[in-house]
């Protein structure tokens with residue numbers, strides 16, 4: 099069986115605002131067009147995976163909760179969900195099998211910020227970023243120091259690696275290292291060798307599923323695990339909140355890139371890249387290729403663009419175009435970049451913009467919005483089509499240069 103790759107629709111820059119709208123790309127629950135203006139305040143905007151948690155956060159906000167509290171009520175949803183393998187508990191680990199989490203937040207009214215990077219064993223790093231903001235003289239803590247600070251502040255240490263994430267990591271490890279998996283001294287070495295030899299003769303995706311079975315991954319989960327091994331996934335949640343009294347906050351949290359080098363931090367903990375809020379202007383956050391977003395200081399760029407008069411949509415598109423500029427518009431490379439921005443202006447105008455329409459055909463990038471009614475809306479994309487997963491599964495000689 100050959101590996102089915104995502105269809106690539108060659109990139110066409112959008113000339114007109116909202117030209118992706120109206121096409122039946124997503125599930126029925128995704129609104130076909132972005133509204134871009136709140137029906138009323140308060141308003142919450144978040145990445146699509148925040149949708150199930152909007153109601154509880156909105157109720158808190160209506161009851162007078164602080165905007166950062168309300169944003170945390172959204173993002174702790176995926177952090178606490180062991181089945182969301184991109185954030186918090188159950189996040190896919192680094193190359194050594196250790197879950198490392200990143201988060202950052204900004205509180206508009208007090209003009210304060212907090213962030214943590216590469217944190218192990220602490221589930222709710224969104225709350226931890228707020229603790230750094232409230233209870234230290236620093237803005238950013240990383241690694242062991244951040245973990246020790248968390249324990250001092252009463253957080254509980256726990257193993258964040260779920261059984262499903264551990265097995266998927268093992269599958270990656272056994273296929274990316276010569277010395278993992280049964281060796282010559284294994285009593286069943288001949289059978290295993292025979293099985294593996296048969297497996298390597300099959301094409302990649304099928305081979306990975308054979309090995310997944312060997313690792314005890316349930317049949318219904320083997321294809322997904324194999325896919326995650328081939329294309330290290332990312333995933334994150336951002337949330338920005340505007341209260342009825344005009345106060346704003348933003349927060350972003352992630353387990354980052356699967357199988358990353360230990361210590362790798364993406365854009366999420368970088369104030370100004372993964373998250374930025376200015377009480378005078380608005381708030382923005384990011385999900386997607388962290389390394390690319392750091393280089394354009396995406397969230398800060400967007401807020402500054404709004405400060406200088408650009409509407410949220412154009413402010414976000416400009417940040418995306420800076421990523422494009424960093425590659426001189428080279429579509430052979432840009433097709434592997436995935437970037438989405440969530441933008442909320444102080445007056446309730448908002449936008450969700452993405453470099454590509456979605457991850458794959460029929461699965462558009464979305465922004466979750468609550469302004470009295472909760473919904474998912476499609477982002478407006480700079481290029482039409484699906485981003486490609488990295489790394490490409492073809493021999494280097496076949497990669498077009």
Ligand code: ASP
Pocket residue numbers: 331332333334352353354355363364365366384385386387388389
């Ligand atoms: N931006 C995150 C990171 O690079 C990943 C993501 O949003 O998917 O760590």
